[in-house]
Amino acid sequence: MKIHLKLKKDLFEYIELLYNRKRIHSTLNYMTPMSYRIQNQAFISTS
Template sequence: MEQVHHRTYADIDEVREDLFKYIELFYNRKRLHRSLGYMSPVAYRLQKLSA
C-alpha cells in the first residue's frame, strides 16, 4: 500500500514495473527493518556474509 496508494496506473504492466522498482530499489536496499536491527535487508545480508 505504501507505493500504490493514491496512484493511477494505465495497465497491469505499469503496476508490475512500479512494484518491482519499489521492492528491489527501495524496500530491499534502503528501507530499515525493525526485525533486522534497523538495518536494510541488503546491509543485513552483507553483515551476515562477512561474519
C-alpha cells in the first residue's frame, strides 16, 4: 500500500510540476503556462 501511495504522489508531482509546465497548450496560443503567465503579467502591468 505504501508503494502505491508513493507512486501516486510521484506521478502527480511529475505531471503537475514538470510536464504541464513545459508542455505547450493550444488554448494558450501555443505557449507554456509560464510563458503565458509572464506575458499576461507584463500586459497587466502596462495597462
